[in-house]
Amino acid sequence: MNEDLFQLGIKALIVNSEGHILLLKVNKEMLKGFSGDPYWDIPGGRIHRGSTIEETLKREVKEETGITNITRTAPLAMVLSNIRIPRDGTDTGLILSVYTCRVEEPISVILSNEHTEFRWFESKEAGALLQIKYPKEFTEKISVLHISP
DSSP states (O other), rough: OOEEEEEEEEEEEEEOOHHHHHEEEEOOGOOOOSSSSEEEEOSEEEETTTTOOHHHHHHHHHHHHHHOOEEEEEEEEEEEOOOEETTTTTEEEEEEEEEEEEOOSOOOOOOOEEEEEEEEEEEHHHHHHHGGGGOOHHHHHHHHHOOOO
């Protein structure tokens, strides 16, 4: 019997004081075995043994964006990614636990080599751009998301 393999990722939906959402364009050169076009994503990564969710959020956000001033986090959704990761002749699914994260101004973004571009989007546009990686139910939720300052 073949069982599907999954990894747990922790993702940060970063929202600024204007309610805009930070998206990062994935660097295709960093995607092993992925044949599609570069896509927009939100910062995040795998949780390490012994790490808390908050530690993982802060670590991944800092590594991918240089942002260190997260002030508030809250659970948003648990989703199954549309993208699977090729591995050893098979592929691995991604279960993503997404948290909204507020950041203090000023915000200075310094991208890692995992991404080629960043932009702040209104929620409707962010939801549309995230449709490659995330399921429709999640992107529709993002499209109408309103987070008060």
